[in-house]
Amino acid sequence: MTGELFPRERAEIAPGAVHLPDWIGPRRQGELLAACREWARPPAGLRTVHTPGGGTMTARQVCLGLHWYPYGYARTAVDGDGAPVKPMPGWLAALGREAVLAAYGTPLPPAEEYDIALVNFYAGDSRMGMHRDAEERSGAPVVSLSLGDSCLFRFGNTVSRGRPFRDVELRSGDLFVFGGPARRAFHGVPKVLPGTAPPGLGLTGRLNITLRVGGLGS
Numbered sequence: 001m002t003g004e005l006f007p008r009e010r011a012e013i014a015p016g017a018v019h020l021p022d023w024i025g026p027r028r029q030g031e032l033l034a035a036c037r038e039w040a041r042p043p044a045g046l047r048t049v050h051t052p053g054g055g056t057m058t059a060r061q062v063c064l065g066l067h068w069y070p071y072g073y074a075r076t077a078v079d080g081d082g083a084p085v086k087p088m089p090g091w092l093a094a095l096g097r098e099a100v101l102a103a104y105g106t107p108l109p110p111a112e113e114y115d116i117a118l119v120n121f122y123a124g125d126s127r128m129g130m131h132r133d134a135e136e137r138s139g140a141p142v143v144s145l146s147l148g149d150s151c152l153f154r155f156g157n158t159v160s161r162g163r164p165f166r167d168v169e170l171r172s173g174d175l176f177v178f179g180g181p182a183r184r185a186f187h188g189v190p191k192v193l194p195g196t197a198p199p200g201l202g203l204t205g206r207l208n209i210t211l212r213v214g215g216l217g218s
């Protein structure tokens with residue numbers, strides 16, 4: 001957003017959890033959005049996720065590299081059309097590396113490679129409950145990229161879904177990285193703020209891309 005009274009600044013939300021506002025420029029946001037639209041198409045495209053308890057996630061999702069389902073990873077869209085998951089593009093893995101360097105000032109060890117992406121699409125009233133990203137075996141940081149509408153992102157602790165937590169507004173182009181002591185912290189999206197996407201982007205709703213290192217073997 002332009003015309004900010006105070007510029008939004010880089011902030012450490014918890015030890016190991018870093019928010020870098022406006023990390024992705026408008027041009028790259030447009031490129032990422034175009035890529036998300038391609039990934040969303042079948043086969044193994046955007047799907048509704050059902051939880052074992054009988055719940056339905058309100059954010060719809062598409063995966064790259066490995067297919068996440070509640071609660072594991074597979075090579076095919078086991079809870080979708082059963083098609084092989086789309087590959088993780090090398091340029092997206094490289095963007096993950098760039099993000100880690102920007103967040104911490106130290107590079108991801110060369111042996112680690114971002115090999116999984118989860119793309120979540122939030123319509124105006126979608127949310128995501130407090131959870132941990134726990135199906136990966138690697139402890140490498142999770143890289144989160146946001147596009148479109150702003151949201152309230154809740155970043156908590158490693159013990160429970162409750163307090164202490166901090167609420168951060170994530171806007172289009174923001175980067176959030178959580179690793180080290182924050183890697184297994186509970187987090188969620190209590191609210192999307194409809195109508196807040198940059199007008200030039202051409203997206204109604206919110207997209208979030210998380211990049212992960214599976215460490216799950218090949």
Ligand SMILES: O=C(O)CCC(=O)C(=O)O
Nearest residue numbers: 118120133153189208210
């Ligand atoms: O949408 C977000 O900002 C968070 C997404 C998330 O936590 C996840 O995909 O596991």
Ligand SMILES: [Fe+2]
Nearest residue numbers: 131132133187
């Ligand atoms: Fe998550």
